[in-house]
Amino acid sequence: MxxxxxxKNHASDKFYEIYAKLIAKQMNLSIEQVRERVIPMLWACDINAHVEAMDEAGIDKAVVMAVDWGMNEDVGEAPWSIEEINKQVYEQVKEYPDKIHALCAVDPRRGEKAIQLVEKAVQEWDMKGVKFHPTAGYYPDDPAFYPLYEKCVELDIPLCSHTAATINAPFMSKFANPIYLDTVAAKFPDLKILMIHFGSLSYTMNCVEIMACRPNVHTEFSGYQAHATTMPDYFLKTLRYILDAPTLIGPPIREKLMFGTDWPYLETIMDQKTWVEWFNNIPQLAETLNIKFKQREIKYILAKNAEKFFNLK
Ligand SMILES: [Zn+2]
Incomplete structure (x- = not known):
């Protein structure tokens, strides 16, 4: 997941300008070095690079997406329209029908256009869901977006929304608080919702609590490579607690968690291949802490839960 x-045409020049400044600071490079070396690496992450990275990591199936940043007033629209961006993703993914599936990235503030795009993406391009990045400047529980959620229910596709703090100024973490998805889950009990990044560090338990109360809310783990690298003990203890946490209604939490990578982001923290191996090895890794995991639990998180959620079989 x-x-x-x-x-290159997925984002505006302004976006890359801001991104270059941020990465230069983070990696201790000059802005020119980032512009010349790092950003072109990002642009090179097309379907061929993706498939190569999947094969190397032993990943059989993946769900991929673009991001709609265009409505953020500080970065502005990309050279391509959001329809062109999603179509370009579709045209690459269609070459791998059983291996790679796509989500339709759209900012719900696009209103009727967003609804029309989602309909087309699902019916003509076989996209499997909608992807939000609310940090661009909106709360997902805005009633103005309810017609889009009604459309998602009608099309039987999930809403997948980013729920983690962001380093990427001018995007704002406050919009990523999963509590706003709880409102959507309550208003639309037939809408399947995926909390992308499992709330990262700050919102994890908030996500657990929401999943315990809302049968339609699920989550995925991308971003936790950072936790696995810097605080593996905390990660393993927390994961055990989460898998055992009681739900008040609906399926158990262990059926609602999905493995994710956010490739190619986070490759510098832990590459995708290492992350897959690390996750697969959890039963052995946790033995040293005297915590027990069944290989079956890991298998469900690595594959089965996502296959079921996205109707991939
Ligand atoms: Zn992402």
Whole structure:
């Protein structure tokens, strides 16, 4: 769950300008070095690079997406329209029908256009859901977006929304608080919702609590490579607690968690191949902490839960 396909025309020049400044600071490079070396690497992340990285990591199936940043007033629209961006993703993904599936990235503030795009993406391009990045400047529980949610229910596709703090100024973490998805889950009990990044560090338990109360809310783990790298003990103890946490209604939490990578982001923290191996090895890794995991639990998180959620079989 959760990989990206890029193209230069997926974002505005302003976006890359801001991104270059941020990465230069983070990696201790000059802005020119980032512009010349790092950003072109991002643009090169097309379907061929994605498939190569999947094969190397032993990943059989992936769900990929673009991101709709265009409505954020500080970065502005990309050279391609959001329809062109999603179509370009579809045209790459269609070459791998059983291996790679796509989500339709759209900002719900696009209103009627967003609804029409989602309909087309699902009916003509076989896209498997909608992807939001609310940090671009909106709360997902805005009643103005309810017609889009009604459309998702009608099309039987999930809403997948980012729920983690962001380093990527000018995007704002406050919009990523999963509590706003709880409102959507309550108003639309037939809408399947995926909390992307499992709330990262700050919102994890909030996500657990929401899943315990809302049968239609699920989550995926991309971003936790950072936790696995820097605080593996905390990660393993927390994961055990989460898998055992009681739900008040609906399926158990262990059936609602999905493995994710956010490729190619986070490759510098832990590459995708290592992350897959690390996750697969959890039963052995946890033995040293005297915590027990069944290989079957890991298998469900790595594959089965996502296949069921996205109707991939
Ligand atoms: Zn992502």
């Amino acid at each position: 959760h990989g990206h396909l890029f193209h």
